[in-house]
Structures are given as C-alpha cells and as structure tokens.
Amino acid sequence: MKTSSRNIILICTFFMIGAFFFPFWKIILEAPQYPEGLEMKIWLYKITGDVEKINGLNHYIGMKLIHEDEFPEFKIMPWALGLLIAFGMFGAIMRKRTLIWSWVAALAVAGGVAFYDFYQWLYDYGHNLDPHAAIKVPGMSYQPPMLGYKQLLNFLAGSFPDIGGYLVIAAALGIVSVAVYEQFFRKK
C-alpha cells in the first residue's frame, strides 16, 4: 500500500472522530405555525434541539414521548464508531489491503444495522399511537422519512445527515476509494 493511501485513510479516520463532537443526524419539522422550523438533532449519544416542543405537539396524535434514556443505542453507538475508527487506523498503519477491505465490510454491516434500527424506531413512533389521542386520522401514520422530506398532516418532516453524519460518510467514501484504487488501479 502506498504511503499516500495510508495517509488518506488516517486522515479519514480522524474525520470520523469529528462525529463525536457534532450531531449525526437531524429531523426537521416545518408547519404554518412554525415558520422557523423545529429541529431534533441526533448525536451518537444524545438528542438535542426542540425535543420538548416536538413532544408537546406529538401528544395530540398520540405519539410516544421521545426520551433519551429509552434508546440503548446511545450507549452502544459511541463504542461501535470508536472501534471502527481504531480498526481503520490499525489497518492503515499495518498497510494491509485485506484489513482495509474487512474494514469496509465492517462499516457496511454497522451502517446496515444502524439504518435498520433507525427505521424500526421511526416505524414504532409513527405507528404505535395512543388509542386515546385527540386527533385520529383513519389510515394515517406519522412515520418520518429515512432520508428526504415527507408531508405529515400540517407538518413537513425532513430527515437528513448532520455534520457528524456527513463527516462519517465523507470518510467512508474516502476509505472505500482508497481500497478500490489499491485493489484495481495501482501499478504493480
């Protein structure tokens, strides 16, 4: 493996450390009464933003309250990402292509699990509604989108990566590119 490839991977893993200091994902809600929008920021280990306001509004449709301590993920995710970063660094320092490929595989698995889990939560919040809720629209569920925008009654809900998310995505793309380059394009 070229020195520059190693360096790129190291830089990418440093980028990923940034995910500990910035929110990873965000959910945006806009409505006529909230022109400024409400935002929920999901970090690796906590939720910030207008959670109280969102909870206050969600009770009309019977959605469960969003509480940080109900998510065991917040205890697991920092470790998972930490391990991934350490593994990436190790692979780079060892300069082993196979290690890098296994890193990519690990990332794919972790990402897959994370998105599946995220989808489960969104589904749960969107469908498991209090039968005593004040506002019940037959056939209506309130599952926010995984990515992009979706209209939910008077609210336009959006779901997008935040800074931390973009850092990890950029880093992952960088490392995959290095792996592909090392595998297929490097002149032996």
Next chain:
Amino acid sequence: MKKIRLILVGMTLIALIGGSFTSCKPKKVGSLMAGDAAQKVYVAPGKFDDFYFFTSGGFSGQLGVYGLPSGRLLKNIPVFSQDPTTGWGYTEESKPMLNTSHGFVPWDDSHHPELSKTNGEDDGRWIFINGNNTPRIARIDLTTFRTVDIIEIPNAGGNHASPFCTENTEYVVGNSRFSVPLDGKDDVSITTFKENFKGAATFIKVDPQSGEMSVAFQIVVPGFNYDLARAGKGVSHDWMFFTSYNSEQAHNLLEVNASQNDKDFVMAINWKKAEELIAQGKGKKIPARYLHNMYDETTHSATSKEEKEVTIITAEEMPGVVYYVPCPKSPHGCDVSPDGKYIVASGKLAATIPVFSFEKLQKAIENKAFEGEVSGIPVLKYEEVLAGEVQQTGLGPLHTEFDDKGFAYTSFFVSSEIVKWDLEKRVVVDRAPTYYSIGHLCVPGGDSRKPSGKYVIALNKITKDRYLPTGPELTQSAQLFDISGEKMTLLLDFPTIGEPHYAQAIAAEKIVKNSKKFFKIEENTNPFAAKSEAEAKVVRKGNRVDVYMIAIRSHLNPDNIEGIKMGDEVYFHVTNLEQDWDVPHGFAVKGANNSELLIMPGETATLKWTPTRTGMFPFYCTDFCSALHQEMQGYARVSPASANVPLTFSGGATAAESK
C-alpha cells in the same frame, strides 16, 4: 331703455365686485402630499417596520407601541392603569405595582415616554413614562415590554416636567406642574400660595445595571408651574433645563391670572453641582412618605416598599445650582440641540422662538449679568443668554426636535402646523399644516445626540373630519411626515389609543435583538408555582383555598375541584408550563369580580376569587392556544359553608391514568 341699460351695468358691476370678493378669500395652505406616499409607508405583509414608535396613552395611563412607517399598532403596554385584558393591576402578583402612599391608585395620566440613553443616544434598554396625576415615574423593560418599576414622587403635584433623562440615564427628573407645599406642611390656606407653595425638581437615580430607580434628591424651587424639561448634552452635560409658567404665582383662574407676565422662565439647574453638594452632606433629610414598586421577573411578582425620607436642598440656600432665564411667554418645551450648544424654548402664547446659547449662559453666570432675583434665585438678563430669535414663525410654539442636518422642527398648537427652521441661521425654511392642533412632535432620536433625519411625527389633539365619526368621542392621531427632502411631505395619518402627548421612536434593530421569547420555567421562583403536572394541587388553610394549577396545551390541571365553600377565598395560581414563543394561556372563572389572567410561557399569575353563591363554576383558557383550546376547561363546585363536601381535585395526567 336707459333704465334697462343701467340695470344691466349695475348687475355686471355687482357680479364683478362679488366675484372679486370671493376670489380674494385667501386659500388654505394645502398639505403637501407625496405622490408616492402609499409606497413609502407600505410595509408588505410579513415584513417588519423600521422603527418602534412609543406613544403616551395620556388619560389611558398606558403606553402605545406602533411600527413606523406603517403606523400599525403592535401593543398597548399597561403602566399606570388596570388592564383586565392582561390582568395588570388585578392579579395578586401585579397589584402592588399600583400602590402609592394614597393606597391603590388604578389609573393615571401618562404624558412623556423617554427612552434610556447611553452617551446621549437611545440605547433601547428601557423606556420611562410619567404619571401626572398621582406623581409617579414608571420604567418599562424593553426586553419584555412590561412595566417593572414604578416610583412615587414626594412633595409634588402634577408630575408633568418628567421623566426626561440625562445623557447616560444617570437621572430621570420630575417636577410639579401644580406646585404644592411640602408634604406634611400642606394643610394651609390656598391664599398663602406665594409663601408656602413650592416646586420640587426631583432627580431620580437609575441604577446603570439593573435600572432600579430611587429618589436621589429634590431641589426645592419657587412655586411656579414646571412644564417640561431636557437635559444638556456634550458641553452642557451637567445641566438640566426646565420650563416654568405661572411666574405670577396665581392660584385661581390661571387662564387669565397666569398669563399676565410677558416673560416666564427657563430654569437652568447644574445637577452635577447639586450632586456634589449632596455628597458633601449639604442636603437635608426630611420625612416623606412614598412608595417604590418593583416587578421581579423570576418570582413574576411585584413588591411595594415604603420610603420614609428624602434628601432636599433649597435652591436659594445653595448659590450656583439654580438660575432663571426669562423666556416669552408661558413656555412649554425647552429642547437642547444635538450638540448641546443651544436651548430652544417655546412660549406657547408667543410668536417668536428664542434660542439660548449655552456658552452665553455660562458667560452671563460668570459675569453676574443678572437683572434681579426671584425668591433669592438669580434671574439672568434675557439678551445676555440669547443667541437669537426665530421670527415670523407661527402662533403658539410648543415643542422642538432636531434632525441630523442642522434643522429644527417646532410644533405650533394655535396655528396647527409644523415649522422647519435652520438652527444656525434661525430662519424658517418650510411649514406644513397638521390636522389638527398638534401638541408635541417626534423625530426618531430627535432629543438625542444622533437624530434620524427620516421622519417627523405630529401628535394631534383633534381629528374632526379626518376619520370616520365614532359618536361624540373621536380618536386622537399621529401624522407621519417625510423630512428626508427639502420640503416636509405628509405620508400617513393613523389613530392612537388615548392622547399621544408625546412619543419617541427608535430604530427597530436596537430592540429586536434583545426581545425575550418566554420565561424559563426552571427560573420561576413564584412561591405558588406548579412547575410540572405532578405539582398541581389544591390546599386549604382555614378559609383560604390555594389552587396550584398548570396550563399546557391543551388542559388545565386540576380541572375538577370540589369542596370549596361559601366564605372561602380561592386563589387560582396558574403556571403556564409552555416553553415556546407565542403560546400564552388565559384563565377565567365565571362570576369573577376582577379580570382574567393572561399567562406567558413559564410565568405564574394569580386570580383571587371569592364565590358569591353556591353552584357550579366553569373555568377555561381564554387565549386560543391550540387545536384543542375549546377543550381546555374545568369546573369548580361551591357548596354551602355548612356542607360536608371534602376538598378533592383531579385533572391532567392523574385523571388520564385513573381511567
């Protein structure tokens, strides 16, 4: 034939003469309307105005807030008068704000808003306004647009020359329009006016951080009618100027008896010197009784404190503090130019405007250029202080403000117009009619070191044919003129609440950035606050029943209360648990003899309710808060005093769980 010819000639002559008579009738000065006036005041939906415009409510006792240039009403801030809409002066928390040494006074006559200043410029922190009738000054916090401080002024009658402030808001002042004998020595014959009646030039200290007011000292001055005041600026920083009329010291039929002297006075006070004398212990502490009421933003409650003494100095005993400058005739405004060099006085029964020079005033004092004295106070020679007079102005100059280009704008009550004149050349350059009977006028920042040259606003007493009639009582009004060009052009008329004696305007950005959105619930230290659903409860102590109620979209908790009995005094302490902007809740209960509550997010407010009969009393949220606002209600049951109904309550989460 001759006769017919004669008749024809005669008729022609009559027609000619008649025609020339009617064409002789002088045309009225038409108001200059800008062709694009509508565009200049049009603030598109969703866009903001450039200026906040604060108008005194006059006999409404309140303070109006408008946007300029649109003239849209934004808020009516309750100050000296009870306001059932917000509960101001009705809630247990706000009632102490209207306490005075005369007891609870639920009304006043508010005249002059005054923005706080830093380095002579409006800083947007607070706005002060005077209560004329029961002498008081109020301070309104411009982060919450609420009255937070009201101080009573002892030894005063008709606090009209108030609450004008010094360049760094070191002091706001007050003075008697109706001179009275000192408190406690006032049971005397009215005919002893000259001997016993005094003015009290009052200097109220304003804490530079908290804004809290306190009476620093009063200067006892001769018993004239003190009308308006302005502080010096820059070179004249240490001075405060008051106008006075009734130098005749009449005590009856003032209309005639106080209009005899050709000249009354501008009173110049060296407040820095007075401050020094007080610091040297030259002041005298005399007993007095006045109240100071403060509103606390964390307890959401007001407290009244009784003050028992005040420091006075007597003008005639302290040479070098007070001087009189003769001024034609019954002056109203005395306004200091932005650079502090000139003092423009407006004699409301005069036809010229005298412009006094601060430099000449200093020289005249140095050279002892006195023409005599009044009650031991030196009267300076008019000519020695005068920079010049503005001639051929109009009739009845009242009040002057300045722009940023060296022009002054003076209102004329009698001739109902604004006259624009050149401050250095002292010549009239333009005039514009007002509809009708303008009192004060306002240029944004026009009393400060940095006036804006955009608008002048006329504050009119009479509107007659300007608006749709509304029975015998018609609206007062403000008129907006564009002064950015050479000629003043009328842009807009808009009605005001109460009488706009005076108004001040300030660039919006100075206030917008500090505007508060809600009160943090965790900072609420009201002893009766219920800061969560779990804290909602009803407690009985003898015949006092305290309801610790919460309000949150869309329920009140508790919402079912039984066990209240005749003879009980019920206190509904309602805490709004919302933590978002623009989500107030209201609270009203059937048969309440006071008002409703309007509770801002994070705030606690208390309504006292004494049931007058047994039965069922619905209560509900009065501010349309949400989709389920109509469901935000409850019941209180009132039973006879002898009844055996236990005190019970339920609501909110507890009620839902027990289902």
